[in-house]
Amino acid sequence: MKYAFSFLAVIVLILIAGVGSQIAGMPYFFGVFVPYVAIAIFLGGFVYRVVQWAKSPVPFSIQTTCGQGKSLEFIKHNRLEAPDTTAEVVARMLLEIFTFRSLFRNTKSEIHDGPKITYESSKWLWLFGIVFHYSFLIVVIRHMRLFLNPVPEVVAFLDWADSMFEIGVPSMYMTTAGLIGGAALLFSRRLVNRHVRYISLVNDYFPLVLIFAIGVTGALMRHFLRDGIDIVAIKQLAVGLVTFSPVINGEIGAIFYIHVFLVATLLVYFPFSKLMHLGGVFLSPTRNMKNNSRAVRHINPWNPDIKPHSYAGYEDEFREFMVDAGIPVEKELPAQKD
Amino acid sequence: MAVPKLEQLSKSVVQGPSLATGAIPTRDWMDIPVHFKEGNYAYPAKKEKVEYLDSQKGLSFPNARIWSPEDDDWKLPEDWKEIILNGLKERLGKFRSLKIFMDCCVRCGACADKCHFFLGTGDPKNMPVMRAELLRSIYRNDFTLAGKLLGRMAGAREMTVGVLKEWFMYAYQCTECRRCSVFCPYGIDTAEITIILRELLHLVGVGINWILEPVSNSNRTGNHMGLQPHTYKDNVEFLADDIENLTGVRINPPFNKKGAEVLFITPSADVFAEPGLYTAMGYLILFEAIGLDYTWSTYASEGGNFGLFTNNESMKKLNAKMYAEAKRLGVKWILGGECGHMWRVLHQYMDTMNGPADFLEVPKSPITGTVFDNTASTKMVHISEFTADLIKHGKLKLDKSRNSHVKATFHDSCNPARAMGLLDEPRYILDHVVDWVEMPENTIREQTFCCGSGTGLNTDEIMELRMRSGLPRANAVKYVHEKHDVNMLSCVCAIDRATLTSLMDYWNPGVRVCGISELVGNALVLEGETRGELDDGLRTLL
Known part of the structure; x- marks a missing residue:
């Protein structure tokens, strides 16, 4: 049901843009107004969410250590997994963000007769995730060739490298396949893996279907539905959007507007959804804090003023017993009245 | 049930x-x-x-x-x-x-x-x-x-x-x-x-009562068992009596002693119940062997902090006793016993909540001169760090053969492993005092499995649940029990010592549980001792 709904939602989006863009005057709505609004919501929403997070303090030093902490000289410190300095934290974070290090650790547990529990390395999720995210990243960077004039060398190089196998005309990008395939694999995993299937929400299926559709419409536009895909006009529009002087010259095919509308939907959806893990991963206290909490005091801005049950109160209650047992006391017992 | x-x-x-x-x-x-x-x-x-x-x-x-x-x-x-x-x-x-x-x-x-x-x-x-x-x-x-x-x-x-x-x-x-x-x-x-x-x-x-009663006990009497000062002292002295019977050496542990160099705080379970008692005997023997100028406290007589299982306010209130007592007694620094969640509080919360402990000095081992820079602000050292340093400097006379009745494995307690990174200090100690093997790699170090009864869940009315949640840990022990004849599950946590014992009795009969310091106590040769062959170490009944 949840995944069916996600498909339905994306189909509706496609119909809105496909039909809507064909109505006279509407290309400006879908080609100019919608992208501007989407970008504004994306940027505003993203900043808003990060500011909201940053507003809450980090009261305690709650790093998760995944290796030996810094202690005695002869005990080998695992600098990446129990970082002690800012540089070590940065290294840990970079590995997490660029190599998905925690996911790489993933294991699959099974319970057999006995009972006997086994754990085996399971890197599928890591692999699907890496393929999907890196493809997505490169796809986004590649698209800069449409928005920037002249095209920066890095972007041109990526474009060349990504299509170096020269399959088809124009040659297919590897990352297009990576993005579509990655989304499909992550989606299938949600259906096949029983744990994940049970916990998945519409919020989990919808973005995958949406991104899948974005990839497919992009590929269709490049390879199959080329009628009305005037790359000059598209570039003119894209550069116009960036320079705040957008123009739409001639007719651009519906598939273009569908593609753009789906991307706009993703941008609008982004700040209000789990996709904010893009920002959150940088701020997660268990990963971005140093494990030096005994060497350097961490400050809690709202540290409440709470005193312990006082020693004086304790001794008052137990003084007689303490004196009897020969435990030193601060105040001697009152002189016995005979 | x-x-x-x-x-x-x-x-x-x-x-x-x-x-x-x-x-x-x-x-x-x-x-x-x-x-x-x-x-x-x-x-x-x-x-x-x-x-x-x-x-x-x-x-x-x-x-x-x-x-x-x-x-x-x-x-x-x-x-x-x-x-x-x-x-x-x-x-x-x-x-x-x-x-x-x-x-x-x-x-x-x-x-x-x-x-x-x-x-x-x-x-x-x-x-x-x-x-x-x-x-x-x-x-x-x-x-x-x-x-x-x-x-x-x-x-x-x-x-x-x-x-x-x-x-x-x-x-x-x-x-x-x-x-x-x-x-x-x-x-x-x-x-x-x-x-x-x-x-x-x-x-x-x-x-739940199994948490809030210990919180109120800790607040009032200083320890979660509710031991009053004289009882607490009696219990430790019983252990000293046992040591005297076993080794011929009389130890007189100091209590609430002003001006001692070090304040020692451990979970109260160590002085109250088996098998923690033997760990506490290990501490006593160790401190005697090196002539440490230290004191126990009856006021701050609980290392464990049930506030962590409750809310941050009660965690802070209970933890505050440690610095308050260190200040009152005028010690230089604090040494902490073996415990899991206790060390999460000490490593990640104590200084923030109740510091700065500027009335204390940066811990320095009076025996080896090692300065524990990693505790420069908190001024609290883990007993395994302290012991490993002593061994490294050759300050302990250890006879590994005294643990020949033991084939050990080591359970990383969750919090020392994942909230502190205390992994290799206990292993270093084990290498010097006992023959031991590791459990399978997905069940140790940062991937260690909980005993299944931490955070105040080691109460008897949920025993089935505890045996279930402890299964992954028990299963890994079973593997080394069958493969390497392991008969002792060592750990650095008081809750583990209590709960893993029930867990082993259920899933792996024949495997016992001990603290690292018990194994140290077994192997440590005291000056002037008359220790005979003890076929069960400090657990030997004479």
Whole structure:
């Protein structure tokens, strides 16, 4: 049901843009107004969410250590997994963000007769995730060739490298396949893996279907539905959007507007959804804090003023017993009245 | 509730339906209510304990009453829902971790089969992601735009009494062991979720006795056992008597001694119950051997902090005794015994909550001269760090053959492993005092499995649950027991010593449990001792 709904939602989006863009005057709505609004919501929403997070303090030093902490000289410190300095934290974070290090650790547990529990390395999720995210990243960077004039060398190089196998005309990008395939694999995993299937929400299926559709419409536009895909006009529009002087010259095919509308939907959806893990991963206290909490005091801005049950109160209650047992006391017992 | 027979449970964990719901669910989890029955919940806190805590300055434990989870009516205050939602709002403002963890989860499922409670019970709501969803669904409903607009479609649901009951069930089927956090790509830490859930539940007077009674005992008598000063001293002296019988050396442990160099604090269970007693004997022998100028305290006589299992206010209040006592006695620094959650508090919370300890000095071993720079601010050293340093400098005369009756393995306690990174110090000590082997790699170090009964869950009424959640740990021990004839499970945690003993008796009879310091005490040659052949080390009955 949840995944069916996600498909339905994306189909509706496609119909809105496909039909809507064909109505006279509407290309400006879908080609100019919608992208501007989407970008504004994306940027505003993203900043808003990060500011909201940053507003809450980090009261305690709650790093998760995944290796030996810094202690005695002869005990080998695992600098990446129990970082002690800012540089070590940065290294840990970079590995997490660029190599998905925690996911790489993933294991699959099974319970057999006995009972006997086994754990085996399971890197599928890591692999699907890496393929999907890196493809997505490169796809986004590649698209800069449409928005920037002249095209920066890095972007041109990526474009060349990504299509170096020269399959088809124009040659297919590897990352297009990576993005579509990655989304499909992550989606299938949600259906096949029983744990994940049970916990998945519409919020989990919808973005995958949406991104899948974005990839497919992009590929269709490049390879199959080329009628009305005037790359000059598209570039003119894209550069116009960036320079705040957008123009739409001639007719651009519906598939273009569908593609753009789906991307706009993703941008609008982004700040209000789990996709904010893009920002959150940088701020997660268990990963971005140093494990030096005994060497350097961490400050809690709202540290409440709470005193312990006082020693004086304790001794008052137990003084007689303490004196009897020969435990030193601060105040001697009152002189016995005979 | 009677614990099922080993054969029954062995089958049930493999084939059986999940524990709490009675079946592998076909319905959406939001539609499955919790069902409390004798054996699947820990008893609620006694009214007078809650009232006592509520009367303490700085603490708030409202709505003390007599109630039972099995009753339909939990006698919640009239405005309970408002209290919970306001409590959640307040905590979202106080803990960035909570906000991030509510917002960032993508439900990738990497954590799902990492939880010992899930592996042992098969209950989907024990998947760490699901435990967080129990709270996240409420967060979405009342604090996010998508949840407000789309409701259940966006995974949101309204706060109801049923949800509150569900929180109670699953906040007390988590031991805050943080294993899931190791595998999460965003480091989402279920301990944070559980801590917040428990804090919220206390706002409406929902808590368990096995935690709140120790909190009130610790507050009043200094230790969770409720040992009064003379009894505490007697217990330690009994241990000194035993040592004298075994070794011929008389030790006179000092108490509340002003001007001692070091204040020693360990979990009170070490001086109260087997097998922790032998660990405490190990401490006494060690300090005697090196002539340490130290003192025990009857006021700060608890290393463990049950406040961590309750709320941050009571954690702070209990922990504050350590620095207060160190200041009163005028010691230079503090040495801490073997304990798991105790060390999470000492390593990650103490300095922040009750520091700066500027009246203390940076710890320096009076025997080796080593300065413990890693504790420069907290001024508190772990006994394994201290002992490893002594061994490295050749200050201990160790006779490994005295542990020849032991074939050990080592259980990394959750918090020293995942909240401190204390992994190799105990191993270094083990290498010098005993013949030992590691358990399989996915069950040790940062991937270690909890004993299954931490965070105040080592109470007898939930024994089946404990045996289930302890299964992953027990199973790894079983492997080395069968393969290498391991007969001793060593650890650096007092709760482990108590709970792993029950766990081993159930799953792996013949494997005993000990602290590292017991093995040190066995091997340590004291000056002037007349120790004969002790075929069971410090446990030998003469």
